[in-house]
Amino acid sequence: MTNVAINETHRQQTAQLDVPPRLLMGPGPSNAHPRVLQALGMRQVGHLDPCFIELMNEVQSLLKYAWQTENPTTIPVSATGSAAMEATLANTVEPGDVVLVGVNGYFGHRMMDMAGRYGADVRRIDKPWGEVFSLDELKAGLEEHRPKVLGLVHAETSTGACQPLEGVGDLCREYDCLLLADTVTSLGGLPLFLDEWGVDMAYSGSQKCLSCPPGISPFTLGARAVEKLNQREKKVPNWYLDMSMVGKYWGSERTYHHTAPINMIYGFREALRLIAEEGLAERWARHQTNAELMWEGLASLGMECYVERQHRLPSLITVRIPDGVDGKAITQQFLKDFNIEIGNGLGELAGKAWRIGLMGFNSRPENVHMVLDAFKYTLNR
Amino acid sequence: MTNVAINETHRQQTAQLDVPPRLLMGPGPSNAHPRVLQALGMRQVGHLDPCFIELMNEVQSLLKYAWQTENPTTIPVSATGSAAMEATLANTVEPGDVVLVGVNGYFGHRMMDMAGRYGADVRRIDKPWGEVFSLDELKAGLEEHRPKVLGLVHAETSTGACQPLEGVGDLCREYDCLLLADTVTSLGGLPLFLDEWGVDMAYSGSQKCLSCPPGISPFTLGARAVEKLNQREKKVPNWYLDMSMVGKYWGSERTYHHTAPINMIYGFREALRLIAEEGLAERWARHQTNAELMWEGLASLGMECYVERQHRLPSLITVRIPDGVDGKAITQQFLKDFNIEIGNGLGELAGKAWRIGLMGFNSRPENVHMVLDAFKYTLNR
Incomplete structure (x- = not known):
């Protein structure tokens, strides 16, 4: 067929696909249904x-x-x-x-x-x-x-x-x-x-x-x-x-x-x-309800949303990083100790806010509670 | 939330996903492993x-x-x-x-x-x-x-x-x-x-x-x-x-x-x-072997490849449509009677040739035999 020798350098041994069971509560991707x-x-x-x-x-x-x-x-x-x-x-x-x-x-x-x-x-x-x-x-x-x-x-x-x-x-x-x-x-x-x-x-x-x-x-x-x-x-x-x-x-x-x-x-x-199947009205209401649960929970932890209430998205919530807290260290701890991904700030909000997604299948009360618990634990509140 | 009424026109009832078990022997996609x-x-x-x-x-x-x-x-x-x-x-x-x-x-x-x-x-x-x-x-x-x-x-x-x-x-x-x-x-x-x-x-x-x-x-x-x-x-x-x-x-x-x-x-x-895992040399040899099996089988049915032998791809074979045969009717019969997809000619080869893929996972002897049998049956050879 050919006289060229096959280069085996990149014939890497790899393991069967396996990834940690992350709960994706950042700006996306969110977990697929x-x-x-x-x-x-x-x-x-x-x-x-x-x-x-x-x-x-x-x-x-x-x-x-x-x-x-x-x-x-x-x-x-x-x-x-x-x-x-x-x-x-x-x-x-x-x-x-x-x-x-x-x-x-x-x-x-x-x-x-x-x-x-x-x-x-x-x-x-x-x-x-x-x-x-x-x-x-x-x-x-x-x-x-x-x-x-x-x-x-x-x-x-x-x-x-x-x-x-x-x-x-x-x-x-x-x-x-x-x-x-x-x-x-x-x-x-x-x-x-x-x-x-x-x-x-x-x-x-x-x-x-x-x-x-x-x-x-x-x-x-x-x-x-x-x-x-x-x-x-x-x-x-x-x-x-x-x-x-x-x-x-x-x-x-x-x-x-x-x-x-x-x-x-x-x-x-x-x-x-x-x-x-769910219906748009029901789906929109579910997103709104779970977002409100999150907003209230964050407030009860003394945390503050970045956007004023009337213009807040129910699907993506930006939360101010409290003074003196290393935002990236917390997102890494979320990943390590809870298998939860939340997002760091992007652009002008880098270092100033976290981004929490409540999207589609992931917009569920138990996920709200898990994220709030993780904040309680990592921020000692 | 909003006063606009939701339009239900396109809220279509759809069945659970199910598709026929096609053997994809055309120009691609081929069946995934x-x-x-x-x-x-x-x-x-x-x-x-x-x-x-x-x-x-x-x-x-x-x-x-x-x-x-x-x-x-x-x-x-x-x-x-x-x-x-x-x-x-x-x-x-x-x-x-x-x-x-x-x-x-x-x-x-x-x-x-x-x-x-x-x-x-x-x-x-x-x-x-x-x-x-x-x-x-x-x-x-x-x-x-x-x-x-x-x-x-x-x-x-x-x-x-x-x-x-x-x-x-x-x-x-x-x-x-x-x-x-x-x-x-x-x-x-x-x-x-x-x-x-x-x-x-x-x-x-x-x-x-x-x-x-x-x-x-x-x-x-x-x-x-x-x-x-x-x-x-x-x-x-x-x-x-x-x-x-x-x-x-x-x-x-x-x-x-x-x-x-x-x-x-x-x-x-x-x-x-x-x-x-398979190795490039083994994989290339497999494609070549199965292509040769197909070429011989087609020849034994009196069918002719479009490309001369030394320049033929092992992965995609173009076969001349015999005189008097409606190429598209045959590909439709392949789909209907055998659940096999082969390709019609594209561009200048439209109406002149079929395209048969023997690609990756699908490059296997049993698939060669199935395609040849389907030709035998549909072309009465």
């Missing part, structure tokens, strides 16, 4: 198999329910949430378009970085991390910058703040601007009405309130965004995320573009089925 | 968990063995093979760079499409589908076009032809050009020596000879390619695939970029462990 993990291991079929096409239809329908949208272009992107984020911008931004980003946390910065790579004239409006924009502030931003796209983070995973979106869609229509919403940490965890709120494009992650492992990500384009995509002068400068082609695989044509991540779609479908 | 499916369902840990970092090290080492490379930048991309393909071009091509693509099948076209989106001055050399380029032909192409990158498809999944790469790396160095190789259908199935052959960048898929589901994809950059990336004037115009950032997560810094697809990495690691 057991039924989702089971679905992941189902035997494969081809990505153009008639039975797989049927599963695709179901996934699209269930995702529309979760997001409360009628957008035909509602699909999972074959990669993690950041790719779906990039897909929204890659498809709709043309060089020179003004993109206005509301920056009040880490992911606003990421949106700016991405938009810049697609040639956007990127502008920003700012609020301190942990705060949110008022309608008046957004209106002033639209008036000043006259953007083609306004990007907002509905649920800022870095700060734990929930940006209200009611009324923003109307404002954007007034200024002939598309509304882009990051719903990574809100989809499946708190009230979200894409169509009612006039959101034109949105993305999310699978590994937060959907309780599916990372590797696939919800994506949707409304009619106004699709129109902008269709009127592009040049090809989308990103082949993998080009919705004029991906959309044909998920559309009625079912034309091959790239091989769909079959097993991730199995798991994703199961995660969406769980939402349909 | 049972141990890989089992690994997929392992409980999650965080993407920055110390125990996950250890798994990442193992994955990188085992992937280097499979590809026979010492490249430090050898990682899985968090998406399917087409994204890893795009990553090679996105990171190394700057606007105006001449990229020369050897087009002798469908995936050469895709490489041209992608390179064009990154502003390359795309040139092509052509061979009829199913044939391969000689060193002299490649030298003439380099002489005429003086490209910065030469892209070749080592294993053309659309034609079943294997492009010899021995000597091409030396030629590329002579012309100060990077060699890019598509190894989607060769990695783990046939002799492949990236470093020995002087391949500067390569990508592959998980769902072919690695017997892992699609959704994660091998990617590697050699020193010369990394140098070109480091000398870029502008940011990589693709955030998700920007290796100057992704490389820091997989490098010693382990800096957060995007959330890694934890469970897909579990499965991918198991697939690579299976290669290390």
